[in-house]
Amino acid sequence: MSNTTPDATHNTQNTAQQAEKPWNGRFTEPTDAFVEAFTASVTFDQRMYQQDIAGSVAHAKMLAHIGVLSNSEKVQIIDGLTQIKATIEAGEFNWSITLEDVHMNIEAALTDLIGVTGKKLHTGRSRNDQVATDIRLYLRDEIDLIVSELKRLQKALIELAEQEADTIMPGFTHLQTAQPVTFGHHMLAWFENLERDRSRFIDCRKRVNIMPLGAAALAGTTYPIDRKFTAQELGFEGICENSLDAVSDRDFAIELTANAALLMTHLSRFSEELILWASAQFNFIELSDSFCTGSSIMPQKKNPDVPELVRGKTGRVNGHLISLLTLMKGQPLAYNKDNQEDKEPLFDTVDTLKGSLKVYADMMQHVTVNKESMREAAIRGFSTATDLADYLVRAGVPFRDAHEVVGKAVRLGVDSHRDLAEISLQELQQFSDKIQSDVFDVLTLEGSVSARNHLGGTAPDQVRAAVKRARERVEKKP
Numbered sequence: 001m002s003n004t005t006p007d008a009t010h011n012t013q014n015t016a017q018q019a020e021k022p023w024n025g026r027f028t029e030p031t032d033a034f035v036e037a038f039t040a041s042v043t044f045d046q047r048m049y050q051q052d053i054a055g056s057v058a059h060a061k062m063l064a065h066i067g068v069l070s071n072s073e074k075v076q077i078i079d080g081l082t083q084i085k086a087t088i089e090a091g092e093f094n095w096s097i098t099l100e101d102v103h104m105n106i107e108a109a110l111t112d113l114i115g116v117t118g119k120k121l122h123t124g125r126s127r128n129d130q131v132a133t134d135i136r137l138y139l140r141d142e143i144d145l146i147v148s149e150l151k152r153l154q155k156a157l158i159e160l161a162e163q164e165a166d167t168i169m170p171g172f173t174h175l176q177t178a179q180p181v182t183f184g185h186h187m188l189a190w191f192e193n194l195e196r197d198r199s200r201f202i203d204c205r206k207r208v209n210i211m212p213l214g215a216a217a218l219a220g221t222t223y224p225i226d227r228k229f230t231a232q233e234l235g236f237e238g239i240c241e242n243s244l245d246a247v248s249d250r251d252f253a254i255e256l257t258a259n260a261a262l263l264m265t266h267l268s269r270f271s272e273e274l275i276l277w278a279s280a281q282f283n284f285i286e287l288s289d290s291f292c293t294g295s296s297i298m299p300q301k302k303n304p305d306v307p308e309l310v311r312g313k314t315g316r317v318n319g320h321l322i323s324l325l326t327l328m329k330g331q332p333l334a335y336n337k338d339n340q341e342d343k344e345p346l347f348d349t350v351d352t353l354k355g356s357l358k359v360y361a362d363m364m365q366h367v368t369v370n371k372e373s374m375r376e377a378a379i380r381g382f383s384t385a386t387d388l389a390d391y392l393v394r395a396g397v398p399f400r401d402a403h404e405v406v407g408k409a410v411r412l413g414v415d416s417h418r419d420l421a422e423i424s425l426q427e428l429q430q431f432s433d434k435i436q437s438d439v440f441d442v443l444t445l446e447g448s449v450s451a452r453n454h455l456g457g458t459a460p461d462q463v464r465a466a467v468k469r470a471r472e473r474v475e476k477k478p
């Protein structure tokens with residue numbers, strides 16, 4: 001991929017002639033040009049430049065704090081790094097493949113800029129603990145963005161649930177009409193899925209926000225470093241306890257990707273429903289034009305591309321999870337170059353997830369609900385059959401016998417093209433003399449949903465109560 005194509009990223013150059021590799025000392029022959037490109041990560045890890053610089057600033061402050069750097073050296077380093085950050089942000093930084101990765105590119109630029117003091121920054125540090133620190137800082141910020149986008153989507157679902165608390169649709173099992181439910185209740189089912197996702201990301205953040213810096217290459221360092229000082233500078237909640245583990249652990253990346261895969265899987269299932277519901281055959285909802293596209297050949301088409309794409313992108317995130325697990329499964333302690341392969345799947349996971357959440361949060365604010373179609377579908381499917389059975393049980397008929405009676409009534413309805421509520425009392429009574437005129441109260445869709453009036457039930461009053469609780473839950477600080 002990008003690491004085999006040196007010029008894949010704009011502004012990245014192969015500057016073998018100008019750049020000196022920091023580890024060149026023991027080598028007598030230059031790196032093969034293709035190997036150089038093959039082993040470099042700068043085309044993709046430059047994305048972590050902010051974290052890399054923040055980590056270096058904190059490290060320099062710590063080195064000054066323990067007396068390894070003088071105060072003026074520290075100031076020079078910080079000023080230099082600040083200038084480099086501005087150069088990168090202005091798009092004027094020359095990323096060099098020869099300098100392999102974001103870490104060595106920035107360090108070399110610092111030395112170019114401030115001279116020999118720049119070479120002191122790497123004291124008591126290795127790229128192994130540096131890269132692990134960068135990824136954790138990067139993911140910490142991304143988790144916060146993911147959680148806030150997730151909340152936005154959850155709020156859109158709460159709004160929709162409140163607005164459609166009384167709207168009746170067929171509930172399905174096996175994609176066959178089962179019992180009537182309210183559309184608000186259905187939206188809140190997806191809210192619950194996302195609420196679990198949100199709590200998984202918040203939980204995962206605790207294990208991301210632990211500092212590896214100080215582990216150096218693998219064994220720690222001979223300098224009297226103050227890891228608590230650095231951790232505090234960087235806002236880490238804890239410090240990796242074991243240096244070997246610190247540089248080799250990527251559990252946090254796998255965990256985040258697993259959470260992302262599960263969240264995408266939820267969105268994929270939800271997408272499947274939206275796609276079905278938006279079809280002419282269901283006609284339950286209409287997605288806003290701004291989230292659909294047309295066909296270049298069939299003028300009548302309005303395609304639900306957004307949910308389809310989210311469903312499709314789920315496969316890619318699930319694949320990244322398998323990539324990361326497989327990446328780690330054969331690695332002995334401690335750091336191995338294999339780990340460089342963690343970044344592209346991880347970055348793509350974050351991008352895909354954030355994009356999918358954003359588009360979903362926007363799209364769900366513009367869904368039109370076709371109440372009449374849903375209602376007709378619920379009636380057509382004999383969705384109140386269970387209510388008739390429950391009615392008979394209340395009148396003293398054993399449930400299995402009641403099931404049989406209702407089966408016969410449904411048969412009559414199918415044969416005469418009528419809903420249960422349209423069959424006359426006399427006709428119903430031929431199946432059971434326990435049926436009285438009050439049966440029609442339970443045969444209506446409204447009667448059916450409002451009877452399920454308990455915590456977690458589909459009754460409109462329950463949906464309104466659940467909406468209220470959902471609002472509090474989503475606002476509550478994690």
Ligand code: ARG
Pocket residue numbers: 041045100101127128131337339340341
């Ligand atoms: N680019 C490397 C990575 O992404 C940084 C660490 C390299 N360390 C080393 N000793 N080669 O993992």
